[in-house]
Amino acid sequence: MRRTRIPAADEPAARLRQAARILLARPLLVAGLTDDGEFRLVRACAAELREWFERETGWRLVADAQTIRLLKLTADPYDGTHPARDPRAKTPFSRQRYVLTCLALTALERTDGQVTLGRLAEEIVLAAAEPALADTGFAFTLDRRERRADMVAVVRLLLHWGALRRVAGDEEAYLGTGGDVLYDVDRRVIAGLLAAARGPSMISEATPEARLDALTSEVLLDLDDSRNRALRHRLTRLLLEQPVLYYDDLSEPERAYLTSQRFALLNRITQLTGLVAEVRGEGIAMVDPADELTDVRMPAEGMQSHLTLLLAERIAAAGPDGVRVGELHRHTRTLAREHRSYWRKHATDPGAEVDLVATALEALRALKLVTVEPGTDPLVCGRPAIARYALAEPTIRERAQPTIPEQKETLR
Structure with missing residues (x-):
């Protein structure tokens, strides 16, 4: 720890x-x-x-x-670049794992003070079979190891949060269908997990998008003080949570408020957190000199981080026209051959570049450095902050010879 x-x-x-x-x-x-x-x-x-x-x-x-x-009420509920991850494998959660997490929390609210992994899984299978959920196309059974692995990933996340405490057993034994695990349930932690502006029982909207908006939208009075407070809250959340706040992503009222209140906003954040504002023509980044308040580091140690840095350089060099993912695949294959002596061996395997580039782009999107336009061969475009990773040819300037001032005699 x-x-x-x-x-x-x-x-x-x-x-x-x-x-x-x-x-x-x-x-x-x-x-x-x-x-x-x-x-x-x-x-x-x-x-x-x-x-x-x-x-x-x-x-x-x-x-x-x-x-x-x-x-923490998020400033952007549709930002999917920072997903929940399996605490052990670090793989991002799929939609299925998110649904399983919600079903697990629902089951734990009704269970006793202790529960086994097998019993919790059975409760989730029963909940998944409910018509209201089954009609959406969601299905979950325990007949395959992959589904049991999903269940274990969810439990590991709940252990990481403290909603569960392991008493006996091991999740690996459950994966092999030869064992079970006993947990203590902490309902105080479960009760505090959901961060929402409104309770789910107060939401009657029909579609998932409308329900998400209702869950996170806050009541705003039609008063100047209320509007200004809402603007301050949103901008401060963005500055604290996002790697970069781009002016182009803001509405006109938000840009106007930030222009007039920028010094006060940034000063209050710096005083409390120690983050230092880097203000540029395109936006603002709150930089952490201690490099602690981030879940995505760049640069960092390891082959994947090295590749991500090299791809950022390639995307920055492409300029506003961007670069196709196919080109990044070819570039990655070339890099893997060049760095084979200290990159992982599998980096040169046929097809390895696909996952390597996907992981790199995931990190670059999370850092607000690129956008990826969907398509058969997606187009990757750099955002303004990626310019810091561009390399330019060094310019050697001739140093002028110092001029020795003419000595003049002084009459005494």
């Missing part, structure tokens, strides 16, 4: 900053799963943090002796 240096007691501003950074990195802290020093620090600063987040972002902070939860 990563341990963070806790500032000394005579550093109140530093303590508040560290507590805010811990909470932004992990909006759900559970006693026993979180480092004890970090948990105590955030809980001690909860009142000040609650006031700041409520005022600047509209997020609620709920804290008790066992759990601390920052209920």
Whole structure:
């Protein structure tokens, strides 16, 4: 478990900053799963943090002796570039795994204080067979290992959150159909997982898109103060959550508010979090000098990160016309041959470039560095911030010879 240096007691501003950074990195802290020093620090600063987040972002902070939860309402509910991941394999969740997670949480709300993995899976199979869900085309059974693997990935996520605590057994044994696992259920954690502007029971919209909008949209009074507060909340959320805030992605009222209030907004964020604003003509990025408050690092160690960096350079060099995914595949095959001595061996396997490029583009999209237009051979276009990864030919300038001033005699 990563341990963070806790500032000394005579550093109140530093303590508040560290507590805010811990909470932004992990909006759900559970006693026993979180480092004890970090948990105590955030809980001690909860009142000040609650006031700041409520005022600047509209997020609620709920804290008790066992759990601390920052209920972060997302600024963009349709942004799918930061998916949930299997805590062990790090693979992104599919739609099926998201549905299974929701069904698992529903089943855990009704179960006893302890549950086995097998029993939880049976409850999910029964729920998946309900007509209202089956009519959408969703189906789930346990007749294949892949489906059991989906179930294990969901449970691992719930263990990571603290909704479940393993008592006995191992998930790998369940995968092999030769064992089961016993868990304690923590309903306090489950009750605080959903961050929404409205409770699901209050939503009557029919389509999934309308239900998602209703779940995340907030009531806005037709008053200047209310509108300005909503603008401040949205912009601060974007600055805290997104790698880059592009002016072109904002509405006219949002751009106008940001233009007039930019200094105050950025200053308040910097004072609380230590993030430093990088302001350019196209937008703003809040840069973390400590490189802690991100889930996608670039550059980072490893072959995949090296490839991602090299592809970013290639996309940046393509300019506004962009580059086709097929061309990136060919470029990756060339790079794999050039770097075969220290890249993984499978990088030169036939077809390996497809997954390698897909993973790289996933990271570049998450960092708001590229857009990918769908098609038979998708077009990848760089966004303004990718210019920092472009390489230019070095220019050597001749150094002028220093001029020695003429000496003049001075009469004394």
